[in-house]
Amino acid sequence: MSEIQNLQTYDPFADTGEEEAGQPQGYIHIRIQQRNGRKTLTTVQGLPSEYDQKKLLKAFKKEFACNGTLVQDEELGQIIQLQGDQRLKVQNFLGDNGIDKNIIKIHGF
Amino acid sequence: MKKKKKKKKEAADKEKTEEEAAEPSEFGDLPPKRKKKKKTDMLEFEKQLKEGDEVENRQDDDIFVGEGEQDVKETKVEEAWLNSDRDYTYQELLGRVFQILRQNNPELAGEKKRYTIVPPSVHREGNKKTIFANVADICKRMHRQPEHVIQFLFTELGTSGSIDGSQRLVIKGRFQQKQIENVLRRYIVEYVTCKTCKSPDTILTKENRIFFQQCESCGSTRSVSAIKSGFKAQTEKRRRQAAQ
Numbered sequence: 001m002s003e004i005q006n007l008q009t010y011d012p013f014a015d016t017g018e019e020e021a022g023q024p025q026g027y028i029h030i031r032i033q034q035r036n037g038r039k040t041l042t043t044v045q046g047l048p049s050e051y052d053q054k055k056l057l058k059a060f061k062k063e064f065a066c067n068g069t070l071v072q073d074e075e076l077g078q079i080i081q082l083q084g085d086q087r088l089k090v091q092n093f094l095g096d097n098g099i100d101k102n103i104i105k106i107h108g109f
Numbered sequence: 110m111k112k113k114k115k116k117k118k119e120a121a122d123k124e125k126t127e128e129e130a131a132e133p134s135e136f137g138d139l140p141p142k143r144k145k146k147k148k149t150d151m152l153e154f155e156k157q158l159k160e161g162d163e164v165e166n167r168q169d170d171d172i173f174v175g176e177g178e179q180d181v182k183e184t185k186v187e188e189a190w191l192n193s194d195r196d197y198t199y200q201e202l203l204g205r206v207f208q209i210l211r212q213n214n215p216e217l218a219g220e221k222k223r224y225t226i227v228p229p230s231v232h233r234e235g236n237k238k239t240i241f242a243n244v245a246d247i248c249k250r251m252h253r254q255p256e257h258v259i260q261f262l263f264t265e266l267g268t269s270g271s272i273d274g275s276q277r278l279v280i281k282g283r284f285q286q287k288q289i290e291n292v293l294r295r296y297i298v299e300y301v302t303c304k305t306c307k308s309p310d311t312i313l314t315k316e317n318r319i320f321f322q323q324c325e326s327c328g329s330t331r332s333v334s335a336i337k338s339g340f341k342a343q344t345e346k347r348r349r350q351a352a353q
């Protein structure tokens with residue numbers, strides 16, 4: 001959380017309002033949502049486009065033994081949706097496969 | 110909290126009476142069914158105990174401190190070497206110096222007033238809603254607009270809700286106190302504490318749709334990111350609403 005500001009890759013003088021325009025900013029957001037009852041849903045937003053999302057989803061499903069789908073969002077691009085709380089597993093999986101853990105943001109409780 | 114304790118006690122009492130009941134029948138015939146039940150009860154009891162511990166054993170630097178919980182630690186600096194013939198260690202001596210300093214000249218010991226917040230009072234309402242009762246109180250303590258805090262809570266939890274007549278926050282979904290605490294902790298890191306001097310004494314202002322955090326202790330200013338909800342999955346209910 002408290003990284004040294006100077007080492008961050010973005011321009012600190014840039015208008016931060018830019019972020020609001022739905023630009024992924026290179027961050028991968030992993031979120032959780034509650035469904036009816038005690039069931040949960042994990043969403044992964046902002047995966048690098050050089051990865052084949054379908055293959056990733058397939059790998060997630062196999063690795064975490066859960067169901068999932070690919071959702072196309074108008075502004076945010078392709079989103080991977082997984083059943084259950086897979087947030088840590090997704091983070092570890094991406095980290096183990098060469099994605100910088102600092103660009104992964106886990107949200108939720 | 111109180112309720113939980115009571116529950117725990119009840120469970121303990123139950124355990125006790127069951128044990129007493131079980132003892133004399135050890136000589137006689139104890140139906141195996143009963144023994145099995147006892148075992149599951151024990152597991153349940155242990156689980157409850159653990160849950161209780163999680164709430165009670167707070168870390169020393171935790172900002173969420175209940176009233177009366179604070180500063181209990183300081184009084185028990187023991188001088189263990191007094192009762193033995195060994196020498197004191199450097200750490201012990203250092204502790205002694207600071208204890209005396211704290212007693213006599215607290216300002217010299219670098220004693221800052223610890224930033225603490227009462228833990229969020231969270232309980233379930235019905236099956237699908239959670240009440241966060243002291244949200245206004247906590248926002249006041251953080252010097253933040255409730256709207257901002259609530260917006261953060263909702264986006265992080267991926268849910269929505271409302272404020273009821275007695276200023277309590279009604280959140281859709283089931284959330285535990287610990288979970289709300291975690292989100293608040295992240296809010297404090299991101300929007301309350303000064304990145305330069307770590308002081309929580311800051312104010313949040315909005316200029317040209319950018320939020321700036323200004324520190325009241327050291328005067329530094331930094332912009333903070335806007336709260337973005339990002340992707341929100343359609344849960345079945347909403348899909349039905351959209352179809353209407």
Ligand SMILES: [Zn+2]
Pocket residue numbers: 303304305306307308324325326327328329
């Ligand atoms: Zn400061």
